[in-house]
Amino acid sequence: MSLADARDRIQFGKPIASYQAVAHKLVDMQIMTDAARGLLYRSTSLLDHDEDCSSASAIAKIFATENNVRCADIGIQVMGGAGYSMDHLMQMFWRDSRVGPIGGGTNEILRNVVSKRIGLS
Numbered sequence: 001m002s003l004a005d006a007r008d009r010i011q012f013g014k015p016i017a018s019y020q021a022v023a024h025k026l027v028d029m030q031i032m033t034d035a036a037r038g039l040l041y042r043s044t045s046l047l048d049h050d051e052d053c054s055s056a057s058a059i060a061k062i063f064a065t066e067n068n069v070r071c072a073d074i075g076i077q078v079m080g081g082a083g084y085s086m087d088h089l090m091q092m093f094w095r096d097s098r099v100g101p102i103g104g105g106t107n108e109i110l111r112n113v114v115s116k117r118i119g120l121s
């Protein structure tokens, strides 16, 4: 949504997506999405092979949910006032993303799971 908006939104005579500072934000969002997907596939592949995926799935959940919050926040920033306004869904994505690190096992507890797996507790 923010990518489409950045392509359409003209400021100072150009689409804001053509400004490097904006493009880098969109690239960071792509990096976070690709990395989260990779961690998810690692976890599901372990599951498919009947291997222990508890640590890998905890890592995937922590990474995906925390970066989802970051992505939604960046999405608002890229859209400016429109992203914050109730006229667009981006503000809802930001609010909804916030439950990710809380639900389904809080990320603190999942860090405890990983901590045990690497022999820290």
Ligand SMILES: Cc1cc2nc3c(=O)[nH]c(=O)nc-3n(C[C@H](O)[C@H](O)[C@H](O)COP(=O)(O)OP(=O)(O)OC[C@H]3O[C@@H](n4cnc5c(N)ncnc54)[C@H](O)[C@@H]3O)c2cc1C
Residues within 6 Å of the ligand: 099, 102, 103, 104, 105, 106, 107, 108, 109
């Ligand atoms: C919108 C929404 C939908 C939900 N849907 C469901 C659902 O469908 N099914 C369901 O079962 N639950 C659901 N939940 C509940 C959710 O799983 C809990 O909110 C979550 O497990 C955290 O429990 P709590 O809210 O009691 O927080 P608390 O357990 O009170 O924790 C508060 C904070 O302390 C931290 N903390 C607690 N203990 C430790 C510890 N030992 N070490 C480090 N940090 C710790 C937590 O990580 C958290 O940051 C939902 C919650 C929300 C907000």
